[in-house]
Amino acid sequence: MEALAIALLSLLLMSILSFLPPLLDGIERKVRAKIQSRIGPPTLFQTWYDLLKLGVKELKIPISGESAAFLIILSLLVTLMSLYAVVYVVLTLTTNVDLIVLAMFLVLVAASHSLGLVASATTSNPFALIGSYRSILLTVLNELGLVVGSFFSILSGLRLVTNYSISTLIIYLSSLAILLIATYVSSGRLPFDIHEAEPELASGILIEFSGKLLGFYIYTHLLMRYVLSLLVAIALATPFITSLPTLLVVFPMSLLLSMCFYLAYGVVAALLGRTRVDIGVRTLFTYYLLVLIVLVIFTWIGI
Amino acid sequence: MVSNGGRPNLEPLEFNLNVLEEAFSKLKRSIWVFHLNTGSCNGCDIEVLDVLTPYFDVERFGIKLVGSPRHADLILLTGPVTIKTISKVVRAIKAMPRPRLVLALGSCGVGGGIWFNTYATLGGYPNLEKILKEAGVEVDKVVYVPGCPVRPEAIIYGAAVLLGLLQPKSKHRRVTAVES
Numbered sequence: 048m049e050a051l052a053i054a055l056l057s058l059l060l061m062s063i064l065s066f067l068p069p070l071l072d073g074i075e076r077k078v079r080a081k082i083q084s085r086i087g088p089p090t091l092f093q094t095w096y097d098l099l100k101l102g103v104k105e106l107k108i109p110i111s112g113e114s115a116a117f118l119i120i121l122s123l124l125v126t127l128m129s130l131y132a133v134v135y136v137v138l139t140l141t142t143n144v145d146l147i148v149l150a151m152f153l154v155l156v157a158a159s160h161s162l163g164l165v166a167s168a169t170t171s172n173p174f175a176l177i178g179s180y181r182s183i184l185l186t187v188l189n190e191l192g193l194v195v196g197s198f199f200s201i202l203s204g205l206r207l208v209t210n211y212s213i214s215t216l217i218i219y220l221s222s223l224a225i226l227l228i229a230t231y232v233s234s235g236r237l238p239f240d241i242h243e244a245e246p247e248l249a250s251g252i253l254i255e256f257s258g259k260l261l262g263f264y265i266y267t268h269l270l271m272r273y274v275l276s277l278l279v280a281i282a283l284a285t286p287f288i289t290s291l292p293t294l295l296v297v298f299p300m301s302l303l304l305s306m307c308f309y310l311a312y313g314v315v316a317a318l319l320g321r322t323r324v325d326i327g328v329r330t331l332f333t334y335y336l337l338v339l340i341v342l343v344i345f346t347w348i349g350i
Numbered sequence: 351m352v353s354n355g356g357r358p359n360l361e362p363l364e365f366n367l368n369v370l371e372e373a374f375s376k377l378k379r380s381i382w383v384f385h386l387n388t389g390s391c392n393g394c395d396i397e398v399l400d401v402l403t404p405y406f407d408v409e410r411f412g413i414k415l416v417g418s419p420r421h422a423d424l425i426l427l428t429g430p431v432t433i434k435t436i437s438k439v440v441r442a443i444k445a446m447p448r449p450r451l452v453l454a455l456g457s458c459g460v461g462g463g464i465w466f467n468t469y470a471t472l473g474g475y476p477n478l479e480k481i482l483k484e485a486g487v488e489v490d491k492v493v494y495v496p497g498c499p500v501r502p503e504a505i506i507y508g509a510a511v512l513l514g515l516l517q518p519k520s521k522h523r524r525v526t527a528v529e530s
Contacts (some may be wrong), residue, residue: 086410093412100376105421105447257420257447
């Protein structure tokens with residue numbers, strides 16, 4: 048009976064959280080419009096309307112891209128699994144952070160990104176392939192930041208609870224900085240929005256997708272954005288794990304914090320300009336190198 | 351399933367009338383546009399860009415500019431369709447998933463403008479439509495928006511007429527030029 052209740056609760060939470068990302072995107076579009084002195088989309092549900100419209104459009108399968116549909120659906124399923132994994136981490140946050148589930152979550156995130164990229168590389172359009180290779184380079188570099196940032200921030204955050212020291216605090220803050228950069232880049236916002244920017248140059252990874260296929264890809268991407276915002280919320284809550292109140296307070300607080308991060312990233316994106324797409328990787332590498340040097344030095348001091 | 355040079359061709363999918371009606375109803379809330387210049391003087395293109403700027407802010411009607419015809423619901427067609435662009439224009443319109451909508455903009459898009467019967471142009475969208483039909487490319491709805499250049503307000507009004515939200519302001523009668 049208890050197992051059934053947990054299953055039903057999980058189903059309810061997953062349904063609510065699956066509905067949320069396109070709605071958050073609608074709010075982000077409205078906020079961005081406000082910053083740019085515009086009215087913006089007519090409703091907060093505009094992204095949902097866009098997705099529903101794509102659902103009834105004709106599906107045009109690109110030449111030699113028959114496997115793209117399968118890969119995109121698989122990517123969506125893997126993203127839903129990663130959402131479940133991160134929700135499990137939040138649900139158990141008041142007791143401890145399950146590092147095995149966290150590791151599995153990172154593998155699922157990497158798998159979702161890889162499947163999306165492989166799907167984009169299946170088309171025979173050479174311009175789409177150029178965009179895919181750029182995106183692969185950026186993603187491979189960023190996965191490193193995501194893994195280092197999330198593990199170091201959560202581990203050092205847990206260590207802060209038991210053994211507080213200045214070096215641990217610096218490790219925590221620098222790894223949190225890496226995590227913030229990595230999640231921002233993974234969210235595909237300016238100037239790292241290669242999948243969105245490049246269709247304007249007729250060489251993006253989305254260029255050949257249409258109808259339901261495009262709808263699933265966009266939905267997967269929005270879901271992944273939300274999942275990563277939730278990860279940042281967990282990393283922020285880790286140092287306060289012993290002083291956290293009951294789950295009934297922690298869970299809504301985590302959701303609220305993740306929504307705030309989602310929208311904050313949107314505001315940052317609205318304030319940034321678009322740079323040349325090939326500079327993105329170089330800029331990111333410089334950021335990571337600087338913060339990693341700080342991280343390595345203080346980890347060595349801490350040891 | 352039709353064979354295409356040994357490769358199984360999964361398209362075109364049958365797009366029946368019921369699906370088309372449902373798709374039209376969804377388009378009223380969200381319409382993605384692709385800008386297609388078929389050899390215009392750029393006057394109308396500047397007005398199209400004007401429509402997409404924060405001043406006119408067409409996002410408030412659910413309209414969004416996209417960079418690929420695969421993502422588009424509506425093509426903003428400018429220019430008299432020069433002979434050199436025909437194959438590219440046909441391919442771009444064919445690449446759109448159905449329902450395909452076209453907004454023929456400006457005097458040139460509507461009927462060729464001052465290039466209505468030159469050797470280098472087709473004379474606007476009506477003549478292109480014949481080529482599209484011969485190529486088996488079905489366009490579900492077309493609205494003509496005249497003007498030289500076309501006004502941004504007229505483009506927005508044309509999009510609303512296309513979606514059935516407003517009635518056209520005038521009816522047109524196509525005339526054939528008599529060569530002297």
